[in-house]
Amino acid sequence: MRMPKLLQKVLAGVLVLFVAVVVTTSVISGWNLDRLLREQYDSKGAALANDIAAASVETLLNRDASTLQSALDQSAEIQGVSYVFIVDDRGQIVAHTFVPSVPEAVRSLSGNRATTTIRDVHVDGLGDFADIAAPILGGEAGYVHVGMDRAIMANQIKSAIAGTSLAILVVMIALAAAGAMVVIRTVTRPILRLTDVAQSLERGDPYRPEALAGLSKQKDELGQLARVFGDMAAQVKARETRLKQQVEELRIEIDQTKKAKQVAEITESDYFKSLRQKAKEMRTVRE
């Protein structure tokens, strides 16, 4: 079944629409996921930082480095945690999980005595992190910094969205195909039938009202169009037939005898004869 140009145009438009919808959905989802995950990770990181802060008071005061280190290492294993380090009240890094050393960007991060602070940090070569700084003993003993990996978050978002978008696109295409089938059946087929009848009229084929009978019965605009079209086609055909009947042969009858007599009356007069003579003279003069 050929696909009419009109339908092609409509489908192309619908495809553009779908792509726009999918893109918009993806962007909104991505934005929402980013916000939610951010909240989750940050609160996770904050909770961890606070726990470590509380737990390490004694160890810090006792300067028990190895216990501190193993506590930090354990924390760094937690999903989403990139690094953990502790600074003392003088800003010196007491313990950390960086390999091999603490990056410059991170070294300068300070803490707030009153509350746990969260900020976004970018470290060249390592990526983006959310740094959560929790005060130990109100900042008297120093700060705990927990770095949550933003990259993991970003990847999670991407895979979630990709999956969703693909699913949406597949569903929409399926719906569009179904929709197109419906449109073809109800609209373009009748239109094609009308154009077929119009073309056959143009060629001069006899007009067959049965061709539009089914369509004319429809109660919608297409039915109306078919009825009007049918009336018009019948009129055109009738007019053509009338015209064909009227193109008569032009019959020219000349009474030859009468004509000969009339011609003779003119040409046999002396006047005409002298005119003929003059004609020869006039023509030679003019040459």
Added chain:
Amino acid sequence: MAKIVSIHSFHGGTGKSNTAANLAALMALAGKRVGIVDADVQSPDIHVLFNLEEDEFDKSITDYLCGKCAIEEAAYDCSRALQLDGEAAVASAGLYLVPSSIRAGDIARVLCEGYDVNLLSDGLRHLARCQNLDYLLVVTPPGLSGETLVSITISDVLVVILRPDRQDYQGTAVTVDVARKLEVPRLLVVVNKVLPRYDLKAVGQAVARTYDAEVAGVLPLSEDVIGLASGGIFALRYPDHPLTQRYRDIAAKLMAV
């Protein structure tokens, strides 16, 4: 040397004046210098088509034939009629009308006294030389009177116009025979006022067969022409009308060798 074209019909009412005016205008638009003479003294009407008001012209062909003036005094320059909507006419072209007098007295005198037929032929040639014309269209009176015969005699082309009407068929047959006896160099037939329901091409072929002559054109009866009601020259008023194209085709045949 100007070519003299007589536009003739056996009966009146065939559309001679209208056809002649349209042909003259189209030939002028094609760049030719054209003169048109209303020699149909009995029914002066060409000046109406050219919108030449009765008080705008005081000399006519009638005056010339009565010896009252020189023929060039009765020729009026109508080339301004050619300028339409900014379309400039070809600079060298010209359109001159020698009208016929509408004064009843003049008409009666010419009809009664007749005129020296050589006068007409001399006058026409003189006019053609004066205005350096390429073509001089002479609309003759209907029928084959002496004056008409002279006009036909000195013509290079005779255009016979007829309607698809029994009277015209018979009359045209006589005209064609007489014209051939006068050895007119070229004879063209134009069928005018044909009802549109006829197949115009078939009509042309039937007429050509009947008179064994070249049919220059078949012109359908047009409501648009009747609507214009001699208010102007149809071909100038409706340059894109199919009828105007038919006039153009006839003009082209006239201008061909």
